[in-house]
Amino acid sequence: MHISLIGMARSGKSYWSIKLAKHGFRRFCCDDLIAAKLGSNLTRPDGTTIEMGEWMGFPYEHHYKKRESIYLTYEIEVLIEILGYLESPKNNPEENIVVDTTGSVIYTGEEILRKLCRYTTVVYLPTPPEVQEQLLKAYISKPHPMLWKDSFSKEPSETNEDALARCYPRLLFARERLYDRYADVKIGYYRRNEKGFRVSDFLNVF
Numbered sequence: 001m002h003i004s005l006i007g008m009a010r011s012g013k014s015y016w017s018i019k020l021a022k023h024g025f026r027r028f029c030c031d032d033l034i035a036a037k038l039g040s041n042l043t044r045p046d047g048t049t050i051e052m053g054e055w056m057g058f059p060y061e062h063h064y065k066k067r068e069s070i071y072l073t074y075e076i077e078v079l080i081e082i083l084g085y086l087e088s089p090k091n092n093p094e095e096n097i098v099v100d101t102t103g104s105v106i107y108t109g110e111e112i113l114r115k116l117c118r119y120t121t122v123v124y125l126p127t128p129p130e131v132q133e134q135l136l137k138a139y140i141s142k143p144h145p146m147l148w149k150d151s152f153s154k155e156p157s158e159t160n161e162d163a164l165a166r167c168y169p170r171l172l173f174a175r176e177r178l179y180d181r182y183a184d185v186k187i188g189y190y191r192r193n194e195k196g197f198r199v200s201d202f203l204n205v206f
Contacts, residue, residue: 001025001096001097001121001203002086002096002097002098002099002119002120002121003020003025003097003098003099003120003121003123004098004099004101004105004116004120004121004122004123005017005098005099005100005101005123005125006101006105006106006122006123006124006125006179006182006183007103007124007125007126007127007179008103008127008135008172008175009102009103009135009139009144009145009146010127010135010138010139010144011103011125011126011127011189012125012192012193013100013101013125014029014031014100016098016125016192016199016202017029017098017099017100019199019202020096020098020199020202021098022199023199024096025096025097025098026095026096026097026098027097027098027100028082028085028097028098028099028100029100030075030078030079030082030099030100030101030102030105031052031100031102031145033078033081033082034052034071034074034075034078034102034145035052037074037077037078038052038055038070038071038074041055041070042055051142051143051144052071052144052145053142053143053144053145053146054143055067056068056071056143056145056146057143058143058160058164059146059148059152059164060152060154060160060163060164068147068148068149071104071145071147072104072107072108072147075102075104075105075108076108076109076112079101079105079108079112079116080112082099083112083115083116083119086119086120087115087119097120099116099120101116102145103146103147103175104145104146104147106175106178106179106182107147107149113182116182117182117184121184121185121206122182122183122184122185123183123184123185123186123187123205123206124179124180124182124183124185124186124187125186125187125189125192126176126179126186126188126189127172127189128189128190131189132168132169132172135168136164136165136168139164139168140161140164148167148171149174151167151170151171151174152164152167152171153167184206185205185206187202187205
């Protein structure tokens with residue numbers, strides 16, 4: 001079984017991919033692979049490590065657009081490598097694999113997404129409106145890599161935080177339509193967070 005998990009950051013993709021890995025799935029974590037490609041970009045002069053979210057920054061910062069582009073370039077490279085593994089006749093077709101994608105997988109291009117749909121079952125983990133405010137607060141307090149594309153703008157009278165709060169729902173709305181387009185299966189937020197919902201229940205959904 002080959003599975004790709006898609007959805008916003010903090011939707012549970014890593015949680016479930018790690019659970020699946022403990023049940024014998026080979027796990028490809030796109031964020032970890034992107035971080036490896038970024039290499040020295042994530043190291044301060046004193047040798048300490050910078051989190052990718054800190055490195056990328058917020059969309060109102062002057063360096064953001066350039067780093068957003070660098071991140072997406074590496075994300076595309078990572079997915080091409082994963083798809084190469086999935087396509088290779090040398091690998092066991094019976095191997096269970098889970099691809100833990102980033103929230104920005106939908107920006108990697110039609111060809112990559114078409115192949116991801118061909119070689120994996122694409123599972124979308126949606127986040128309902130009532131939890132989206134929590135996601136925004138988590139992003140502001142501890143930023144993770146977030147590709148805003150054209151969804152962010154700032155009015156002259158706005159604070160940075162007000163602009164993020166206004167634009168975040170716009171970003172989610174744009175992404176949700178794309179996640180829906182490519183998903184084979186959708187597992188609802190409350191369903192997958194039910195007490196006692198296990199890996200076997202997750203897999204039985206599809």
